[in-house]
Amino acid sequence: MSFVANTPLQREEMLKACGVSSVDDLFADIPASLRPQSFRLPPGRSEHEVLEYFKQLAERNYAQLTVFLGGGFYDHFIPSAVDALASRGEFFTAYTPYQPELSQGTLQAIYEYQTHIGRLTGMAAANASMYDGGTAIYEACQMALHATRRTRIVVDGGVNPVYRKMLYSYTANLAIDFTEVPVTHGASDRKHIEQVLGDDVAGVILQNPNFFGVIDNHEDIVARCHEQGSLVIQSVYPVAMAMLKPPGEIGVDIAVGEGQSLGNPLAFGGPYLGFMATNKKLVRKMPGRIVGRTLDREGREAFVLTLQAREQHIRREKATSNICTNQALCALRAHMYLSLVGKEGLREVALLCHAKAEYAKERFKAIPGVSVMETSSTFNEFTVHLPADAGVIAGRLVERGIAPGLPLGRYYPGMEHYLLVAVTEKRTKAEIGHFAEVLEEVLSHYWDFEEEHSERIDV
Amino acid sequence: MSQDDRKYAKSHEWAKPDGDVVVVGISDHAQQELGDITFVELPTVGQVMEAGAECGVVESVKAASDLFAPIGGEVVAVNDALEDTPELINQDAWEAGWILKLKPSDLGQMDALMSVADYDATL
Amino acid sequence: MSVVFNKSVPGRRGVRLPTCDVPFVDAIPEEYLREQPAELCELSELDVVRHFTGLSRLNFGVDTGFYPLGSCTMKYNPRVSERIAGLEGFSQLHPFLPQLRSGGMLTQGALQLLYELERVLCEITGMGAFTLQPLAGAHGELTGMMLIAAYHRDKGNKKHTVLIPDEAHGTNPSSAAITGYRTVSIPTDGTTGRLNLKALEDLVDDETAAIMLTNPNTLGIFNSEIEQVVEIAHRHDAQVYYDGANLNAILGKFRPGDAGIDVMHINVHKTFATPHGGGGPGAGPVGVREHLVPFLPISRIEKRRDNSFVLDYDQPRSIGYVAPFYGNFSILVRAYAYIMLLGGDGLVEVSENAVLNANYVMHALKERFELPYDRSCMHECVFSASRQAEHGVHALDIAKALIDRGYHPPTVYFPLIIKEAMMIEPTETESKETLDAFIAAMLEIADEAERNPDAFAELPKRAPVCRPDEVKAARDMDVSFEAC
Structure with a gap:
């Protein structure tokens, strides 16, 4: 089953049109010495057989805990409409909206997603999403380092330890210093953070609620950081933001977080989405895809990818990040979830x-x-x-x-x-x-x- | 045709002495190549930099181009009007679209820049 | 279509939530609570269903029509893969489960699946081992460069530069740069369309950490000198990175591992038909030769003698964590399902038909469109709209004219080394009838470009919008909806 439509007869006609006698002629550039030494794979199977195989594998996972x-x-509830709508082929078989005329659905949905994330976090502008909550923290650090031209990052011990490990892996080859501040009694240690601040600190990473589930109001820490010219990155749990003080209300510079809880299944670790939002001042330094609202030739409302000049396909080695896409379908699900549960x-x-x-x-x-x-x-x-x-x-x-x-x-x-x-x-x-x-x-x-x-x- | 009252860097910045400061912008050729300019990232006043240092970014829809200091010195002023109207550079790259003013550390560095004739010959 | 927030009605509710069966407490002090409620929209379920159904109809996907977007491999996405990924035994699994004692036994099916997929990818590519953790192709590149950096650090090598052909995807230089390397561009040979070996010899030195290659390259041309490239790199203890973006062309015909490639990534949304999703999520498995295995990300899946599977976190030389868990699991499930449906014979058929389809389109169009490298191509062909541009009709205008004829345009203005580039990748799942109709449309556009070039500026006419003002978008920065 290779989903190839053309019949042997059609292939013959096509080969003739190309002026070759066999399909091997089209691979003449690959010398015999470079042909595979082995390609031992099982033969193709029917849809039914494959489905049965995977059902067996799935049954060996006990998901009923x-x-x-x-x-x-x-493990949050996902309304049925999320699955029904996100599985429309027009959404999931499209690609990055390079041609805005054919992608208004994806583009408008991302614009609306950005708005939802902005409102939830209280920030001015969100991007179209990053790979996950951990990579969003890493990208936020890069933003802070570029914006301040400083070299040190302070990390609160209440930040998800998995994300901290990711952050240190990504930066192992770069000249960035990290200072980790352990939490005391479950909350951020004000005194200790203040001690380690200095004119080389680009950003301070906090999490609310932190890894222990503890709620904090980091307003005082934000104030201390800003006095020293450091930016504050706060990772937040989006569901909690319906109740808790959002980053925007306490002056946080970059808000990030894991968006899985918004309509995306746990799925053994992915795909998820990392959200990222910032204030007006930093919006042009934000990495990744961003959708903007504009007008078309006829004066109609239209949506486009914007600020692309900072991105890898144009700016290559000087790009703000190497990210090429967003987690579009996961972000779409998050937006659908927020629309369905509502305010x-x-x-x-x-x-x-x-x-x-x-x-x-x-x-x-x-x-x-x-x-x-x-x-x-x-x-x-x-x-x-x-x-x-x-x-x-x-x-x-x-x-x-x-x-x-x-x-x-x-x-x-x-x-x-x-x-x-x-x-x-x-x-x-x-x-x-x-x-x-x-x-x-x-x-x-x-x-x-x-x-x-x-x-x-x-x- | 570029202006003959100033000097030019290979990377398309111009530098024009004005009293004890030097005004910096990008050439009309550079703005044409970039197309409609959408954003200019300005340096901060008080920043001290060497000749050739990155001191900003000029962005259009299709490109983001770094701005390099044609000579060394301290930034004494930036063109705040560009924050809301970056298209000033498209409209008038030579005067209204200036980007920053430097207090030169060594005015002699101007000699290393190109004359208008040499610059136009590179285009 | 009106934005969703304009449809919001105060007090309207969508889904109903479980009732509170525990005593209602609100133990959170005021200082921790938000002052302003988050203004999410307020809609009924039907409002939401109509809104998103409406948005979907403004989109064009592979399901809608022919989508020959070069370098993106827009092939058909089998529906059974969606069904499999949705099985509860996969979708409901909490990723921390294997980290609980006895929890590993409850995820044996998932671990077995990942283990088998790693093995299958090794066989397809000839690499020694795979990690499935990278979350996208670009993330795979980053992981690959981190592995190379770890290798050099481990050996005490002082390496500073990465060499990249000038036709490469922009991600390559970007990935190398964010790993801390300086990038140097290798020129393409103007006559062959391939990497210039002489230029490579001149540029490579003992400071070279790696060479990044895409083969077939972005011109759709296979570099038969790849072994020489590897040999030159290894002479300087530089590693060779293979960008697997174009793997769809060479399944069963060439394996990067056989040519001595050190690191590679696969874009599963291209080669293995996982949905492009409107721009993600993807997955970017990374394969390495044996000497780089110790550096692979934490954790590794091991098979025990009793045929059970275990996650090994004890990897002292590893680059550490690149993803929170085991990769984009449900995307990897789809990729494995696809490979299993096709089997070895099916995968060979994929490449043969992808290459045949691309050559067929190339031959049919080369009389009317400039073909900078007139030779047989692999899975995609790159034209230039330079002849049409003489009449004032540019690659972008041709793209917009195709939209009116019901097609998604090819990739335009890439690769950068071709002026007015149009990169066409039909993929193997398209039929001859589809290709013939597309060819006819392109030829009609070529005629039109000569006859009536001025008409192109107003195209497309049949799309919901026409050439949105990107300058206004970038200047105004309206990226979040404010009610008027």
Whole structure:
């Protein structure tokens, strides 16, 4: 099945038109010495056979767990209309809108997406999206470094550790210094941040709510940074923004975040989208695709890609980024999701997440030996301290059909007894109660498996 | 035809002494090549730079071209009008479309720039 | 069509959310709450469905019609791949799951799929190992350059430059530059349309970190001297990067690994028919030769003796994390499904028909359009509109005339080394009837360009808009809707 339309007879006619006798003649430029030494692949199969094969693979993934895993990636409900609309071929079989006359659908949708992200974050302008939340932070750093012509970045320890690892990988070959400031009691350490600020600091990266789910108002940090000429990059959870103080209200320069929660399935890590928004002053330094509204020859409203002169296909080695595309279809889904849940709906999602997480906290507090870290308010994710290795206990809960949260020892050495628990609007009171009961039961036997603590987590 | 009251860099900037400062812009040829200019990134007043240093960007729809300091010195003024009306460079690259004023560190560096005849010969 | 925010009605609701079955609490202090509500739109579900259905109808995709956009491989995207990617066992999997003890056993199907895809890509390209993590082609390039930088750092090599042919995609120089390298352009030989070996010899030295190649190149020409290029590079301990953008031309005919290529990426949305999505998401798997394996991104999928799969995070020489998890998983699922549908025989058929289709179009048009390199091409051919330009009809005007005739135009003004370039890539999934109709349209346009050149300025007439004012867009910067 190669989806080739032409019949052997048609191919003969075409070869004749090209003045060659066989298709091999068209590959004459590839010398015999360069022909494949091997090309051992299974023969093609029918649609039915392939579908069955993948169904088997899919069944070997147990997706029916009750999920309390978050860590920046959340199990939110996706309205059916998102899938129905995003699977229209006119959207997903189109490409980058180079020809605006044939791409007004994609272009207008991106413009509307940019507007939605701007309103959610309180910022003046958003781009058409980056690959994910981590690459968005990296691109924001590059923006800050270029805009300030400085060389150091300060990273709050509450920023998703996965993103911090990505940031350090990308910049390993560049002359950029990083200073990491550990969080204390779950929140940003003001004193420490102030100490490390200086006239070489291009930007400070913060996250709200931070990786521990802790809510903060970074307004004071933003003020200190601006006094020193540093920019502030804040990574935010878009669902929480329906309730919490958005970056725009506290003077943040570049807002970024992972947009998966807005209508995109978890899908084992991707595709997701990173959103990015900034203020008027920095908009021309923002990397990636941006759509603008203009007029056409007849004076009709029209949408086009704009500010492309900064991009790789024109500016080559001097481009602001090497990104060629955006996550158009994921951004489209995010925009559809926001349109469907709407202004009140997203607030309700946020309130539900928060209320259910608070209920879960109460349930866990009642379990002997378990304590909930409660030095500051949290949104829908919180840290619990367990009387044993969180990895081991999580394993026991997984066996009972619950993905209980993320053991923190892997990313924060010394926090081996801590579990990061997330609750979304999809979790019911009964599921939360069941989780608490199973946890209590597992913990009541924990002496039995304490000897396992030294075992390496081997997936 | 370029103007003969100033000197030129290979990268198409002009430099024109005016009292104790030197005014810098881009040539009419350069603005024509770029097409409709949509944005000019200006240096900051007080910035000190060497001859040949990048000191801004001139953007059109189809290109973004770096601006280089034709001579070294301190930026004493920038043409703020370009922020809202970058097309001034298209309309009048020689006068109203000036970009920055430098207080030269060494006026002798002007000698290294091209005369109008030499510049026009490169076009 | 009116923007969605204009359709918003205060108080109108779309989807209904689960009821709150726990005590309602609002434990968040005032200082953390937003002052102004986020003004998202307020619509009914039907409002939203009509809005996006309306927008989709303003779009042109492969499903709509012929889309010979050069260098982008706009082939048919099989529907079964969409169905497979949507299976709950794939779409509902939380990426942190394998990091939980016992969680790995719950994702064996997903890990097996990724493991098998890596193996299959190795066989298709002749490379030693693959990472599936890069999130797009350009991201693959960046990953590849990071691997090369890590290799040189590990060996204590002092390398500063990357050599790139002048016909290359703009991403190549950009990817090299953001990895910290200075880029040097290698001129193309004007008679052969290939990399000039003599120029390469002159430019390469012990500071050269890498040479980045696209083969077939952006002129659609295969460089049969690729082994010499590799040999010259390796003599200076420079690595050779192969941009796999044009892999659709050579499946089963040439494998970069056999020519000694060190690093390459694949654009799965081109070769393996994953949807272009209006500009993403894609995936950009990166393949390497054995000596670069230790530097591959964290994590690696390993197969254990009991045939189970495990993620190995213990990679001390790795460049680290390039993606949060294992790549754009559901895109990779589609790519693997496509490869499995076609099989080895089908993949060979792909390239043979892609190349045949491109040559057929080239032969039919070369009498009327300037063909800078008149020789057989691979999967795409590059014309110049220079003859039409003499009448004042430029490549862009031809593009707009094609729109009125129901086609998506070819890539225009790229590669940069051809004036008035028009890059046509028909792909293998288009039929002879489609190509014949397109050829007829192009010939008609060539006639029209001579007869009535002035008419082109007003084209297209049948599209929803005509030549939007890009200068106004860039000056006004209206990138976010403000209600009047």
